Ligand code: SF4
Ligand code: SF4
Ligand code: SF4
C-alpha cells in the first residue's frame with residue numbers, strides 16, 4: 001500500500017495496464033475496417049460458376065473460410081481460386097475453370113461422388129441427398145456463332161461429341177454443314193464442351209477472340 | 223530451441239505448400255486434413271458456423287480439439303506452428319543491426335528498471351501483490367476479435383478470413399504456383415502478398431497487439447495451468463541475491479515480463495512455449511513443468527536483507 005500512495009512517481013514507466021492508447025485506436029481501426037469489408041456485401045457480387053454443392057451462393061459465402069482444400073481435392077484440377085473480377089468478397093473462394101477439363105462429378109475417379117464436396121470441412125460445398133449431376137446446374141453453355149468454327153461450315157463438332165448429357169444438337173440450316181445448338185434444359189454446365197472447343201487454337205481459322213466459342217456462363221439469379 | 227521452432231513451423235509451411243503444388247487435398251492451416259479427417263482453424267470454425275447457421279460435425283470436433291490443445295499448451299500454436307512469426311523473422315532480417323541493437327537495449331533497460339524498482343521496494347515479497355500475475359484483462363487484440371465476430375454476425379460471412387495473414391500466406395503460394403504452372407496471370411499474385419506486407423508493416427507487432435486468433439487463444443489460455451513458465455525461487459538470482467537480472471523478461475517473444483508478470487504487457491496466459499526464457503536464464507531457474515499453478519511466485523521469499531541499504535534508508539521506515 002505504501003507504493004500506491006506515496007511513491008507512485010517511482011514506478012517504472014512501463015506500467016501494468018500498459019496497453020497504449022495508440023494501440024487501442026489502431027485495433028479499433030481494424031475492427032472498423034472489418035465492418036467496412038463486410039459491408040461490401042451490399043455492393044453485390046456477380047454470379048459464379050461453383051463446384052457441385054456450391055450452387056447455394058448464400059451458403060457458400062457464409063461458410064467458406066478459403067482453406068483451399070477443395071482446390072486440391074478435385075482430381076481434374078478444375079477448381080481454382082476466384083479472382084478480383086468475381087468481386088472482392090469472392091476472392092479465393094472456389095470457382096470452376098474449364099480450360100483443361102470438365103466436371104464429371106468425379107464419376108471416373110470416385111464413382112460419381114464429388115470429392116470437392118466431401119473435402120470441404122465447413123460444408124460450404126454441400127449437396128442435398130437427392131442431388132444428381134443432371135439436376136445440379138453449374139451454369140449454361142453458350143455458343144458464340146461469330147467465332148464457332150462450325151458456323152463457318154468447317155463441320156467442327158468437338159463439343160457435340162464431348163457432351164455427356166446430349167445437350168447439344170447438330171442442325172443443318174438450309175443445306176449448310178451441321179452446326180451445334182445447345183438444348184438448354186439438358187445442359188447442366190459441366191464444361192465438357194468448353195474444355196474441348198478448338199476455336200482459339202485451330203490453326204488458320206483461329207479467331208482473335210479471347211474466349212472459346214462455347215463457354216459456360218453462370219446463371220444470374222432472378 | 224529457436225532453430226527447432228523455425229524448423230517446425232517452416233517445415234510445416236513447406237509441407238503444406240508442397241501439398242498445394244502437388245495438388246493434394248491437405249488444405250492449409252485454415253483447414254487441414256485428408257478425407258473425412260479435418261482440423262479447422264478454431265476461429266474459422268466458429269465464424270463459419272455462426273455465419274451459415276450450421277452445426278458442422280468437423281467444425282465442432284475441431285473446435286473441441288483445439289480448445290483442449292490450448293487449455294494444455296496455451297499459445298504453443300503461435301510459437302511452433304504459425305507461419306506469421308516466420309515472416310516477421312524474415313522482415314527482421316532486413317532491419318539494420320543498429321536499429322535492432324537500440325531496440326534490444328531499450329527493452330533491456332526497461333526490464334532492469336522494473337527489476338530494480340521491485341527489488342528495492344522495501345516490502346517483503348510475500349506481502350506484496352506486485353510480483354503476482356496481474357488479473358487478465360482484455361487488450362487491443364480482443365478489440366479486433368470483437369470486430370471480427372461482430373462483422374461476421376452483421377454481414378453473415380467470415381469477414382476476417384479474407385484478410386487473415388495465415389490464409390494470405392498460403393494463398394500466395396497457390397497464386398505464385400498457378401502463375402508458373404498454369405500461366406494464370408492475375409492481379410492477385412501481386413495484391414495478395416502486398417496485402418500481407420501491408421498488414422505486417424502497418425500493424426507492426428501483429429501477434430502481440432492485433433491478432434484475433436491470439437486473442438481467442440488468450441481467452442481459453444486463461445484456464446491453462448500446464449506447461450507454464452515457473453521460476454524456482456531458490457535459484458533465481460533476483461530472489462537469491464537481490465540483484466536485478468530479468469534476462470527471462472528481456473527475451474520473451476510474447477512480451478511477458480516473466481520475472482515480474484505484473485509489469486508485462488501480457489500475462490502468462492499468453493506464453494507461446496517458445497522456451498526462450500528457459501534458455502536465457504543464467505541460473506537455470508526456469509522450467510515449463512507439467513503442473514505449474516497460477517503465478518510465478520510459489521511461497522514466500524525474503525530478499526530484504528540483500529537490498530542496497532541506501533535505498534531502504536531513503537524510505538520512511540515502516541511503510
Ligand atoms: S465433382 Fe469432382 S470433377 Fe467436379 S469439380 Fe468436384 S472434384 Fe472436380
Ligand atoms: S474446401 Fe470448403 S471452406 Fe475450403 S476453400 Fe473450398 S469451399 Fe471454401
Ligand atoms: S456444358 Fe456443354 S458438355 Fe456440359 S451439358 Fe452443357 S452443353 Fe453438354
Ligand code: SF4
Nearest residue numbers: 474493494496497499
Ligand atoms: S519466453 Fe518463456 S514465457 Fe515467453 S513465450 Fe517463450 S516460453 Fe513463454
Ligand code: SF4
Nearest residue numbers: 458459467468470503
Ligand atoms: S533469468 Fe533466471 S535468474 Fe534471471 S530473473 Fe529470470 S529466472 Fe531469475
